[in-house]
Amino acid sequence: MTDRPSRLRLMTDTSPAAWLEAEMGDFDADVRALLPGRFDAYARILHPADSPHGEPVPWREVARWTGRAMHPGVQFKALARPARGAGQGPPPWDEPPERGELFQPMLSALCAVLARHTGTPDRCRFCLWDGWSWIADAASSMVLLESLPDTRPDASGPGREVAATAPAFDEVPRVRLPWRDYVMFEGPLAAAMDLGQRTAGFFFPQSPNLFWPADRSWCVATDVDFDSTYAGGPAGLIDELLGDPALEAVGVKPTDPIDEDSDQINRE
Template identity: 40%
Template sequence: MTQLRDCSAGEWIAPRLGPFGGAVESVVPRGFDAYARVLHPVTDARGEPSSWTTVCEATGRQPHALMQWHAIAGATVTERNGVSEHSMLWDGDEPGEGNLAEPALTALFRLLIRHTDPDAECYCALWDGWGFGAETPAVTTVVAVRRPRWLRWLWPKARPGLVPSPSSFAVLTGPRLRHPGRDYLLFSGQLETAIETGFDVRFGSQSPNLFWPADRTWCVATEIDFDSTLVAGSTSLIDDVLTDPALEAWPVHPGDSLTHDGDTLNA
């Protein structure tokens, strides 16, 4: 995976985004045939994989494409923080914000490979606010404690237990792809190299924030404040996303709201 010193490959996205905010189109570009919302995984009180639909069954809420976690989990509203994700009705885990965790991430990668030219160049954007862009413990932790598959793609020569070299830090402090409210580091490479079988994912996983091929036939976006990942592409790709048993996904439209108050059915 190579960091790009010229971020023009990603400049097509911003003009196709809606106003910065909580709509689907504020995160993933308009103009695609279909869209899917992939809900970030959750686990139950025993640490076993669960689903948002199962949470709805446990709390008496209604599952639907725009459901919000705090609404279906029965989370409390506090005067200080507005919404608390902690629930008195669901004693399992909560979905991660800004990160599509394993094994859902690899499942999505495998679907994308089937809908992408094997020789196509792909682009990956990483939000620069994760703390990977300077000599901080966050950088050391991600690389030293077993990088997730796609981060291994960025640092193919790094090994667990080693602090990244100064050149690694230089790469991650390079030019930015600038979007409204967000700046990203941009990398390029072939999609198939993003997943390597037999690699153990542990603490420190972080999925790409934006991902797309050179022909722009699809685009994947994980907004840092969302607990779901958005996929835009052809009808056939989105159909595969919606029917993959490893993903909990719903069809959405560009104008749909994913804000905290967007779940009107479980308000």
Template identity: 40%
Template sequence: MSSHLRPVEHVDDWIAPRFGDVTGRVGSTVPHGFAAYARILHPLEDAEDEPATWSDVAAFTGSHEHALMQFGAISRSPEWPGTEPEEGNLSPDRLERLCDVLDRHTPAEAECFFALWEGYGWVHGSPGVVIMGSDEVVPPAFPPEVLNGPRLRHWGGRDYLVFRGGLRAASEMGWHRDEWFSPQSPNLFWPADRSWCVATEIDFDSTLVAGTAELVADVLAHQGLEAWSVGPEDSLTVDGDHLNR
């Protein structure tokens, strides 16, 4: 576990009451009650292994770009020859860029809270995870005081381990081994003053940012983040893309 991420002794239940009750909507993934919301599309690569965007995919297939577009709809599989965006994990470079924006809207030295889904196999170790080519018994990623600690309950029944630390500790979450590090962006994170909240749902290929109008405007304006303005009632399900059928 990163030395900059520390377990919490208590989890304030402020998020769950602010979730909507319709699966797949923005407001059932990140809390209601914020002034503005943005959807950051996860990156991918083209057939030459070069960085690509959803805009590139839409241009290639002749699909319609819009805030609620679904990758499966715009890629016209198998027409798009490149990769698919990763589900449930915002890439380290995009996470760093997002934290650059969040930093400008977060008090200096502010403590932040980071939630990690407890269902990742590597969290608990063997037999939930194996290392290819090895018969090693994989130990849990966290000590007992973390695994037995308080949980955050997300709408839909998922439970999350919660850690605290500075904003930049977001990039240190993941599976730490002596030989390597497999990053996992926080599934939820927010500052102590709850002025914003970021959510990366494990089944979504985009990350949601909720906060002030000024914060979201900065996210939307960042050239290194492919982001769109959304609202809490918008659907991010496959059926939510009404323009690409």
């Protein structure tokens, strides 16, 4: 539960995303389907699985149980199948990694690193896939309420009223990439944690599906079909992501495949 106001502004001018529309590749190809191929280096952040107790389970822990290999092209579908003679006792996870959603503590850790590698951390663009079921009607505008309504009969005083309501999402121009349509927001990098469904007294976070700073020094993608978040940027940024203990990240190349059946090492 939260009544923290959003720091995001819904954008009706989608021209800041024109560079992505010009540089994105075909969806079934490789990392360049998710991010522009212009960056010096790339990383892939692996979304954790869930334990029976609701705790995050890193892929390396899954690999220890299944006897499979961790490598840059690892895919959870292949990793989760026990190798011959492995997989004794109960598995450490019972739910696979979330697709299209980066675990909020990891998103926070990611943004802390990203902030050190842009000159415009206070001016970033965030794209949200317009197919999420919770943004299908006008009530979805609550994602942008500057303050949340208090429905208690005795509610009164400053800040208890709705200060501003965004237009319904179906009225907003889209960022149109080859495989997805998005609504776009602008705000400080820290507002990555503000995106999500807001109802009176509740907030259900949703990590951005695509975001970048105004200076385009890096770009991050969490596509709805994948259980990994991809980042492209300067080599120093990627080195930090790979070494951050709060993130389980592997280095990738822009030509690396991204589909779940592409793990050749753990295939057999």
